[in-house]
Amino acid sequence: MTPDTAVLTEGLTKFYGPRRGIEDLDLAVHAGEVMGFLGPNGAGKTTTIRLLLDFLRPSRGSARILDLDPRRDKAAVHRRVGYLPGELVFPGREPARDLLRFLADLRGGVPWARIGDLADRLQVDLSAPVRTMSKGNRQKVGLIQAFMHEPDLLVLDEPTSGLDPLMQQEFLAMVRDARTGGQTVFMSSHVLAEVQEVADRVAIVRDGRLAAVERVESLGRRAVRSVEIHFADPVAAAEFDSLPGVSGVSVSGPVLRCTVDGRLDPLVKAAARHEVVDLLSSEPDLEETFLSFYYHSEGDRDGARADA
CATH class of the missing domain: 3.40.50.300 (P-loop containing nucleotide triphosphate hydrolases)
Structure with a gap:
């Protein structure tokens, strides 16, 4: 020690x-x-x-x-x-x-x-x-x-x-x-x-x-955040459904709403294929991040141990 x-x-x-x-x-x-x-x-x-x-x-x-x-x-x-x-x-x-x-x-x-x-x-x-x-x-x-x-x-x-x-x-x-x-x-x-x-x-x-x-700031980088993107024209939810870290995709005409776990980069690059009018991202919710990391990552590990 x-x-x-x-x-x-x-x-x-x-x-x-x-x-x-x-x-x-x-x-x-x-x-x-x-x-x-x-x-x-x-x-x-x-x-x-x-x-x-x-x-x-x-x-x-x-x-x-x-x-x-x-x-x-x-x-x-x-x-x-x-x-x-x-x-x-x-x-x-x-x-x-x-x-x-x-x-x-x-x-x-x-x-x-x-x-x-x-x-x-x-x-x-x-x-x-x-x-x-x-x-x-x-x-x-x-x-x-x-x-x-x-x-x-x-x-x-x-x-x-x-x-x-x-x-x-x-x-x-x-x-x-x-x-x-x-x-x-x-x-x-x-x-x-x-x-x-x-x-x-x-x-x-x-x-x-x-x-x-x-470290607390590292946990913050796992941030789970809500994102809302306003496009000039309607978009299809299927374009965003399978992006890494993106879930809960809903589309109403030109407005897309989703949850992003981790980096925003995949979502931003996909959105850039269209004309973006506005993008709103909530501050990371560390409580939700904790729950997501705590349960999902451990569940994955438990599943991996079971498979092994």
Whole structure:
């Protein structure tokens, strides 16, 4: 493990009896980057996070966190990590401020001003008992305890769950600030849209296996976009139906509408055989791109394995 690697897994595997949680995960998270860990619910994201922090023991394989062994160096790892679990449960009846003071003491002391700044940022009243808070406010308390000691590594499981859109944006600003300060962020989500603004790379998991690791801009180049072309005269749909990456072709007189997965070049060259009056292309929808890549490419691979 090199100094510029914050998280490293090799063949990391966890089975629950016959059921696969995660299998043969080989992943490296660079120090100082934001890594989005993406996949639908049940794909293995939470299992992976629990293995990284030694809340679960692997069936086989290994992981290192900040060049430490999660099992042998568990206390040292937890001192340097800020963790937000996907299922957040706070015991007791005390106000949120008392809970955060207790957690701050466990971490060797965190200035109350730092906690107060985070509470102001997330607009949460720390005088209220945690058990009476809404899901969104409990999530804010969870974020405060993860961020407050400015850890080397933030491990966040579905961090925007329960947050309204305004607070989601504030959370993303906190992630940007953490990266600017040299911290590493590993955040799981089933929604690409919430990480595309801040992630350097995304790792995509499907059914307990790593499907791909991509830079966000590379995933964007796979863009699925809607295209509408206005011609001077009517055109035939058959001219465009079989073009690479083109689907959903519909023609109404001189207007063609379709979806393009990937490069626009084949469609543009075909359209150039006619007089083009106007061409409209929507901004790439990374959510649709993710779903297209995630399901279609994996389905192709699964089919290829079956054929083999």
